[in-house]
Amino acid sequence: MNTLLLTIAAYLIGSISFAVVVSKAFRLADPRTYGSKNPGATNVLRSGNKAAAALTLLGDCVKGWLAVWLVQQYGPQFGVGDDGVALVALAVFLGHLWPVFFRFVGGKGVATALGVLLGLNGWLGLATLVTWLVVAYAFRYSSLAALIASVFAPFYYGLLFGFDAKLLAVLVMSALLIYRHRQNIANLMAGKESKIGSKKK
Template identity: 40%
Template sequence: FFLDMLKGFVPTALALSFYGIESQTVAFVGVACVVGHMYPVFARFRGGKGVATAFGVVLALSRELAFLVLLLWGALLLWKRYVSLASVTGALSAPVLMLFGNYPDHIVLMALIIAALILYKHRPNLERLVRGEELRV
């Protein structure tokens, strides 16, 4: 988890330090980090689901926002005990919380794109959840 998170944190933090949050470059870097994790060239485009990497992107943008997303993720995990449901909900919560946090539109759009990608990668988990076959922790 930690190394995957760093994949999102380090490039996004560097982009923020060079360009600032007002630059659309930061949004492109954030999406690129997650897409690169999900579809790595060297692993024949078979990668992870992007949750930890996306969390790293959010952490680089705002520790407070990352804390809220992590709090929601943890609460839902404790309540329902489905990692996939907690992960998708956490991903979807980031752009919603950003709307209340005065983030630039391109950053909110970046978070929406990342959330959609995470939702897409979790399709099999969500299908199992609907069928009652998803494993609990």
């Protein structure tokens, strides 16, 4: 029962769409109406407001980290083990992808996935972040960086900790990230993908 309650709470935390909330606070257009129409930091950046994009990125990342950190810190005293941590990690990520507060229209999950990885282990999150940064710097495509980082994340986890329930959660997150980027993959192949920092049309 405790695991179920924590999983539901994690999903609700994940359902807070900071792209929409921050855009409203800054009186910007709804990020679901321009650019990629994705409620995420990269699309908010297309509004030209770097502060709003940074706050969106931070908020989406922190909610992933917070849910996992809380269950790892306090879950054991309520009988919640690694399986529960894995469920919470997935739940907060799924909340971002399909948020109950925003008619189940959410973002692609890159920042929240990073937060989850940082919550699971700092080194795991850092290795994945460095991978994203290197690819993004080299090619200027946020989507390509996310795709490559999502492929490497399960590898990093397995290298650090071996096979367990949390690795399965990371694998599922990676698969969903790739799925959510299917249009970006098509755009990259067609040479139509927008680069980091490009303004909304």
